[in-house]
Amino acid sequence: MASGSESTAPVLTTEGPVATVRLNRAHHLNRIEPEDLAALHAILDRVEAAPALRVLVLTGTGRAFSSGYHLGDIAARNAAGPAGDPPADAPSFEGLANRLEDLAVPTICRLNGPVYGGATDLALACDFRIGVETCEMFMPAARLGLHYYAGGLVRFVTRLGPDAAKALFLTARTLDAAQMLRIGYLTEAVPADRLDAAVAALAGTLAANAPTVTRGMKRTINEIARGTLDAAAADRRHRDSLQGPEVREGVRAFAQKRPPVFDDPAPG
Missing domain, CATH: 1.10.12 (Lyase 2-enoyl-coa Hydratase; Chain  A, domain 2)
Incomplete structure (x- = not known):
């Protein structure tokens, strides 16, 4: 999959029945900015409203899938106190992950590299996760002093089980691809040169049903x-x-x- 050099909001492309959403801030490991939340919500609405689209693939540009949500925004809100909270109707990261999980069409996360922080929940919200053998994951919430939002914790517990969720959230340790596969986070781990073929094969199977x-x-x-x-x-x-x-x-x-x-x- 081609990599763009310009840092932009997420990019949507379609090919036949498959929609691909690419996080496109490679210089910041595809960090998700506050303005990206609304853009991603709008993209998901477009995909769901197009009957000819039967599968969605979520991936990243460059060497990482995503480093998660911009911590600078969280720090700024903390410094501002209650006045820094976004409006109640503003898009939230938790709402985005829940929206992705409930998307009508099947979803595949193409993990082209490491996945950190809140991005681990975006990937888990997808129905399938295919990653390169060099990918890793890291959930630093406990180290940052951040109690993770309830919707994400529910997703980790119901999909991976409480033991795996505790290992990820309470230790804040990094897991490699073999460990991610073992706990069920990865559907499949493949060499980098086989990633596109593996994703295309699964997308084709899903789209044909x-x-x-x-x-x-x-x-x-x-x-x-x-x-x-x-x-x-x-x-x-x-x-x-x-x-x-x-x-x-x-x-x-x-x-x-x-x-x-x-x-x-x-x-x-």
Whole structure:
């Protein structure tokens, strides 16, 4: 994946059914600035509103995925006291991670390098994480005197388990790719020269599946993980699928021994 030299807000590109969002502040290890929060929210809205887009890939420019949220902004708010707090309706980092986790389409984090601080939660909010064998992660909250926001802690505990979450948050130690793979943070670790191929293969697999039921099952799985399952809605999605066009095409393709070809989902 090409690297840009100019430091900018995140960049969105699309190729067929795959949208790629690239953090683009390589000189600061793709540090996420306050103004990037609104930009990323807007990008996620655009992706979700485009029925032809079936997968989102989140990655970084240069040698790191991201160093996390700009600590200077946190320090400035601390110095200003309550007056430094952003408006209640302003985009927040926690809100961005939650929005990414709940995005309708499947998401892949392409970890092109190290991931630090809040960026570890952005990556975890994705459905899959494929990283280079040299990547590492570091969650410094305890060392910085920062109690992490609840939504992120819920995500780490429900996805990785309380033991792994405690090891990451309470020790503030750096984990290498092998350790990240062992605790389930990484879906796959690959050599750098195979990263693009591995991400493309997974994106292709996801994009080829029935988009409406894929979105529905992702929602149900997330609800189950968080203990917020709307059983009636999940049952309705199941029953609708039994009478829907996707199952007709899927069964027909299976009988004809060919790959299924699914229409884009209806908007909304």
